[in-house]
Amino acid sequence: MATRGFPEGFAWGAATASYQIEGSVTADGRGASIWDTFAHTPGKVLNGENGDVAVDHYARYAEDVALMGSLGLNAYRFSLSWPRIQPGGRGVNGAGLDFYKRLVDELLEQGITPYATLYHWDLPQELQDAGGWPERDTAYRFAEYAQVAHEALSDRVKHWMTVNEPWCAAFLGYGSGDHAPGLRSSAQAVRAAHHLLLAHGLAAPLLKANDCLVGAAPNLYAVTPVSDSEADLDAARRIDGLQNRFFLDALLRGSYPEDVVADLEPFGFADVVQPGDLDLIGGKVDFLGINYYSRHTVSADPDAAGMVATSPFASASPWPGAESVAFVNAGRPVTDMGWEVDPGGLHEILTRVAKEYPSVPLYITENGAAYVDTVADGGVDDQERLDYIEAHLAACHDAIADGVPLKGYFAWSFLDNFEWGWGYGKRFGLVYVDYETQVRIPKSSAHWYGRVARHNGLS
Numbered sequence: 001m002a003t004r005g006f007p008e009g010f011a012w013g014a015a016t017a018s019y020q021i022e023g024s025v026t027a028d029g030r031g032a033s034i035w036d037t038f039a040h041t042p043g044k045v046l047n048g049e050n051g052d053v054a055v056d057h058y059a060r061y062a063e064d065v066a067l068m069g070s071l072g073l074n075a076y077r078f079s080l081s082w083p084r085i086q087p088g089g090r091g092v093n094g095a096g097l098d099f100y101k102r103l104v105d106e107l108l109e110q111g112i113t114p115y116a117t118l119y120h121w122d123l124p125q126e127l128q129d130a131g132g133w134p135e136r137d138t139a140y141r142f143a144e145y146a147q148v149a150h151e152a153l154s155d156r157v158k159h160w161m162t163v164n165e166p167w168c169a170a171f172l173g174y175g176s177g178d179h180a181p182g183l184r185s186s187a188q189a190v191r192a193a194h195h196l197l198l199a200h201g202l203a204a205p206l207l208k209a210n211d212c213l214v215g216a217a218p219n220l221y222a223v224t225p226v227s228d229s230e231a232d233l234d235a236a237r238r239i240d241g242l243q244n245r246f247f248l249d250a251l252l253r254g255s256y257p258e259d260v261v262a263d264l265e266p267f268g269f270a271d272v273v274q275p276g277d278l279d280l281i282g283g284k285v286d287f288l289g290i291n292y293y294s295r296h297t298v299s300a301d302p303d304a305a306g307m308v309a310t311s312p313f314a315s316a317s318p319w320p321g322a323e324s325v326a327f328v329n330a331g332r333p334v335t336d337m338g339w340e341v342d343p344g345g346l347h348e349i350l351t352r353v354a355k356e357y358p359s360v361p362l363y364i365t366e367n368g369a370a371y372v373d374t375v376a377d378g379g380v381d382d383q384e385r386l387d388y389i390e391a392h393l394a395a396c397h398d399a400i401a402d403g404v405p406l407k408g409y410f411a412w413s414f415l416d417n418f419e420w421g422w423g424y425g426k427r428f429g430l431v432y433v434d435y436e437t438q439v440r441i442p443k444s445s446a447h448w449y450g451r452v453a454r455h456n457g458l459s
């Protein structure tokens with residue numbers, strides 16, 4: 001097949017998150033985050049695993065960046081650990097900031113453009129003790145933290161993302177309890193969702209200083225009803241509303257969808273939003289990051305075959321007002337997470353966002369797959385992951401041909417890492433990590449992806 005080239009300057013990267021890779025959780029004055037507390041609470045993470053050591057990136061960042069460079073990546077998306085920079089959620093910890101300065105220096109030396117995310121779920125524990133995201137004050141604390149990080153790094157980091165997957169932080173953290181801090185309250189979850197968006201709105205103007213660009217990275221899904229019965233259509237409307245439109249409308253239009261607001265009324269949502277909040281939240285992004293993994297096929301029949309794998313443990317519903325909606329396996333192949341592989345859904349999301357929210361440059365800030373990997377002859381032949389990424393890149397290529405302003409793609413993840421409630425059992429990395437020795441082995445997908453990056457296209 002002819003080379004399917006990508007636009008000049010396309011960002012070819014991989015993504016990670018602080019708690020999932022760094023380890024060194026007490027080094028250089030780092031404070032505790034809600035994930036430290038949660039992971040150390042028995043019964044919250046499979047096999048009692050935690051991020052205390054993770055893949056030791058805090059000590060091995062130079063080796064990791066060198067590997068990125070040698071593979072051929074030109075961009076890297078990482079997150080900053082809030083409790084490293086502000087232990088206790090306040091002040092400035094210079095030693096914590098220094099780690100990110102060293103990391104960024106190393107990236108720039110390798111010709112890799114840094115994309116920093118401020119919040120990938122590691123809230124300082126003290127801010128949770130004061131109420132966490134359901135409290136409005138947490139959004140103001142976040143803006144202070146954003147200012148501190150920006151002042152230290154904005155001479156060299158020009159792309160900033162405020163919140164990663166706010167749906168997860170709100171609805172898995174405070175609704176189903178599958179993620180830290182493990183609360184199970186729909187009323188708290190909807191408060192958290194609004195305050196995460198408010199945090200974005202308060203921080204975004206500060207982050208633009210020094211010629212920086214600001215985005216956010218919601219996780220979006222293609223959503224289809226299992227039939228066109230009125231009930232299934234309504235189930236799809238509710239899930240699409242909570243998963244996609246709630247975040248897109250707020251970030252890009254400065255409004256919440258009326259139907260979602262009505263659905264959330266029983267949870268006290270109307271009282272959470274204060275006058276002026278949506279003006280703060282809306283229209284502040286210079287680009288939108290999209291994390292895409294799969295499609296939700298939904299049924300109004302609660303007895304339909306369910307596929308809701310947010311954690312290995314029994315959980316409450318993360319869907320306020322749509323608790324009885326079932327997630328149906330539509331028959332596509334699934335990854336090791338049980339998530340259906342549907343590259344067509346990525347094309348659908350990209351073209352939909354570009355059409356309904358025009359003029360916003362887009363990035364795929366996460367896309368990838370967990371599969372069981374085996375080391376053989378010193379290598380890891382992960383053809384399934386390679387196929388997954390290739391199919392999704394082809395969908396990106398098609399979307400660009402259809403006029404979508406897609407500027408870059410970040411594979412999730414650069415390294416195997418701590419997969420939240422699943423512990424170390426699920427591997428998403430382009431690079432295999434032997435957790436006993438911390439030895440890194442680039443998988444076939446890493447070598448292949450590096451070639452794609454170097455050629456700026458699929459061949």
Ligand code: NCW
Nearest residue numbers: 017165168307308309310327366412419
């Ligand atoms: S768990 C999750 N992920 C994975 C994680 O490693 C990363 O930090 C996240 O940004 C890979 O990408 C994201 N997302 C949560 C998905 C929840 C699935 C809910 C299914 C409901 C039917």
